[in-house]
Amino acid sequence: AQSVSQHNHHVILSEAASLELGCNYSYGGTVNLFWYVQYPGQHLQLLLKYFSGDPLVKGIKGFEAEFIKSKFSFNLRKPSVQWSDTAEYFCAAAGTYKYIFGTGTRLKVLA
Amino acid sequence: DAGVTQSPTHLIKTRGQHVTLRCSPISGHKSVSWYQQVLGQGPQFIFQYYEKEERGRGNFPDRFSARQFPNYSSELNVNALLLGDSALYLCASSLGPLYPDEQYFGPGTRLTVT
Numbered sequence: 135a136q137s138v139s140q141h142n143h144h145v146i147l148s149e150a151a152s153l154e155l156g157c158n159y160s161y162g163g164t165v166n167l168f169w170y171v172q173y174p175g176q177h178l179q180l181l182l183k184y185f186s187g188d189p190l191v192k193g194i195k196g197f198e199a200e201f202i203k204s205k206f207s208f209n210l211r212k213p214s215v216q217w218s219d220t221a222e223y224f225c226a227a228a229g230t231y232k233y234i235f236g237t238g239t240r241l242k243v244l245a
Numbered sequence: 246d247a248g249v250t251q252s253p254t255h256l257i258k259t260r261g262q263h264v265t266l267r268c269s270p271i272s273g274h275k276s277v278s279w280y281q282q283v284l285g286q287g288p289q290f291i292f293q294y295y296e297k298e299e300r301g302r303g304n305f306p307d308r309f310s311a312r313q314f315p316n317y318s319s320e321l322n323v324n325a326l327l328l329g330d331s332a333l334y335l336c337a338s339s340l341g342p343l344y345p346d347e348q349y350f351g352p353g354t355r356l357t358v359t
Contacts, residue, residue, distance in 0.1 A: 138287075177350045178337075179349075224287050224288070230301070232303065233278065234290065235288045237286055
């Protein structure tokens with residue numbers, strides 16, 4: 135069955151701490167991977183995406199993610215978080231005409 | 246440019262009723278997708294339409310239907326509402342025809358079924 139798992143449901147960090155959010159997927163065939171973010175009071179928006187090529191992809195606001203095919207993982211990282219990174223983060227896998235989202239990780243960054 | 250718009254913002258319905266939710270995509274986008282988001286969960290894919298044709302469908306019962314109009318706007322219809330249909334319904338548009346593509350999400354319609 136197709137699925138996306140996000141291991142951490144709630145994460146609390148202090149400013150300047152490093153961030154890594156886990157994402158594992160199960161998806162037959164060619165898969166494309168995404169991280170979306172929802173800031174408080176705002177719509178879901180794209181953070182970064184991986185279609186092919188360099189497995190280390192960079193997104194907006196200093197975020198990056200690494201695609202590791204052998205581990206079926208697409209973890210999100212940021213070296214130093216800011217208070218403004220407080221949001222909910224969703225990993226998603228997509229193939230032909232179907233998007234699957236994980237359950238999300240709520241990140242709270244303490245100033 | 247205006248983003249994806251959805252109407253209404255909030256809706257309260259009674260079990261057994263039907264509901265119609267509306268979505269207008271970003272200008273130039275030809276693909277519209279619908280998602281259901283229950284509290285504490287990620288968005289669940291319901292439908293994807295491109296050029297007025299259904300291109301994908303998630304694991305939802307036949308009570309859920311949708312259509313896309315010539316101006317690329319879309320409606321989601323849900324018949325015989327159940328309490329479990331209470332959720333945030335999200336619409337997303339993308340350029341198309343490449344799928345998957347970056348999705349641009351609207352603010353959602355909060356449906357409460359009593």
